[in-house]
Amino acid sequence: MKIIMNIIGRQNFMLAIAWLALLLCGCSQDNQGEKLYDPYNAVSAIERLPFYFENPESRAADVSVASETHRLSFFGWGESTDMCFTMQLPDDVASYDRVLLEYRMGAWGNRPGEWDNTTMLFVEDKSGERYEIARAITPYGNSFNSSWSKTFWLDVTEYLPMLQGETNFYLYYGGWDATDKRAHTLTVTLHYYSGKPSRNTVFVHKLYDSSRDGNSGYRGWSYGVAGHDIEDDARLGLRTIEVPESVKSLEMRVAITGHGHDRGTFVERDNYITKNAAEFDENFYKFVINGNLQESVGHIFYSNADNYYQAGTYRYDRANWAPGNPINVQYWSIDAPKEGYGTMTIDLDLEKFESKMSQTNAEGVAQYIVEVFLFGFDK
Template structure:
């Protein structure tokens, strides 16, 4: 216990500094150019100061007196040293579809940019470049760029950084093949180099007859001295995006990105030999088309490193669960079991370590892990004992020690804490309300305990179209996870697929009151962790469930409202571009549940908002596309 508390004390002793280049800055497009640059000078640490880690924290909010922007554009964060013409893209943001975000919306992302620490020094110009062509008078983003710097001994000596590719390359054009631009690059290794790393920012854009480059799945090879050392499918599934739902086609899988995503770079390490010449080459999957329009937006760096500074060194990268970070909000399928990410920063493969973890006020638990993690690689660990606190919120602590049975070569990054939130308490008897849409073959739902043991399951073969299922659960004391899966990745409702209809899912008590509402526009899955505690008052979800369908219509729009508590409810329909122009208002007094259809076919064909206001507060907002 004493050693554990000491390691947590060390955590507090780490010296960190936050350098904010853009502080809640409103950014908008420049439609005349397709990009808008926001440059600020910032003072970073001198070269003499050792840096252990740099994390870039990026925050988006809706601007003051504007609404959030609509489109999924590519934004760049670039830096340039004083008296230098070379700029370095250190991060790339793919903006979300913000058309349905409410005024108080906010989201945070982060990416490790430690590899750029040799250039993140002294006086730097930090340029946030927002691309796109949408209206810049009524919509935009409020952006904060925060460099979180942790001082200390580097994992390895950083010797050089080379920018080897930087362009928006045509893909599929036989008159201008992409390989003409991705030629092998020859570099003379530093005299002290022992290993190198290729670091790549790459996203596919444009739309040809085959959906390339945004919506086509192609591979990319990395070659070292002519031999392939890595092949990656440049494809990302978007239905599990933690930023959901969005207004546009947020669920559609894309070429290495999703709307509302801070790009996590591809990194591949390789051995280097002191002073020797080596070549790096990137090759895209061969592809040609008659009318090419695809683009591969690609920046690649080669980094050289010298001595690794510790033989045995493990770092706690993140506590995924429990966590109050939205970026982790859809990840924990193990309920009451904590999930962490660790990294091996030691020269030796990491084959064992001890993990101590506990909730504040409780006795520490110990887990002796065994595995095999090479240098520079990460792994996700699920800790074996359940955690639970009667407190609504508590600190959760984790500390790592004894990598490979040895003293850690750098112990200052072995500990972290996160925020634990008590799971909802459910009654011993509860009801799953599940209304299918027209594609029930895509769905299944289940209840398991924390260890994955099945308690209840309804498979897709049991489901019929447009049917309500009421399944009663009778559960003993313990921790559980309710899961809903959609193999199509489009939830029970998605505006672009109106022909699939809409379904809904909620948990009810035996009196018909809502214990938990779920948004039907959930993409690929729902994961809901809860606890059954007999004799304890159980949770009721007194926020209303509100669903509007379809969002793209020739006229009729249906509003489905369900609540436990009667309220005076106001439904307001406005023009999207000028929300002061109200076209319809409907007031329902002492209202609890009901389904209403509004026929908007008489209105001009444009976009509108449907808003629901309760007690003067806007609780729901969705966009209506009124089509011909």
């Protein structure tokens, strides 16, 4: 130390020490503010409501586009039979920072339809690919009259690149309760709000789509039927994704609802009596990202204790849905390693289940309707 001081001089030596201390302090502060990537904690839940009972925006919409009122009836089994309607949306959406979907349930004829049935609304992007933008379950309609309606609000801002110009939408309704005297209806209105976006959607990727590839007959994948494992590659298997360099943040939209009244066995639950899977029994899903099992776990469950009055079992808890409401969509953030997302693998795993049924389309078979998408943003 004394030799160094003699060479560079005491004053220069003290300046060098001070500069080094500042440099180390700055690095320490930078490291404290930087989130270190943990490959086993790359997925985290986003605190986001799946829908609102009132308009969450205090601003007035700059543009609102409404569809016709659509009578819901069974249109057919496959996607080719879904009811198509077209909406003329704004041609340029760069100046909007939020889009809300107003989802209005109503009655046709004397009253709504009788049963709680699945309604799926898809938007078609400009390449012809369909993405589910909303899913809801109709209410038990016997307690309502011809003037009944119920409105919900969904934030669909991440879909903004699809919601421009002439846009096709498709409706699936999984019920036969429409008659010449009564039926459920749906009216869709899109509200656009002007502002500078905090981020832009630059990447959309479909991970899982049971509507297109379902084996249960109701746009779902059967659960636990021997020889038809829901974790097979054709269903909830491993997916490999190429994420563009432009993506700086990545989110996963998970829409899973359980249906059926199967009394099979949850293999990993000791001394457990199944509660009519998969509609009335909870389940959990795990993430495997790039081969690493994540600590975060998704819960397929929705409490209906505060659901509004209907003529049926409207207060029974269900697998991510409630009669007369949009479903419980769940959102997850996926961290990027230091080198960026690049090529990554994602796998979703449900609990092991053995069905009582031998056919994937048997009446009451446990099944899940699954639509899981990735949205990538530039910030």
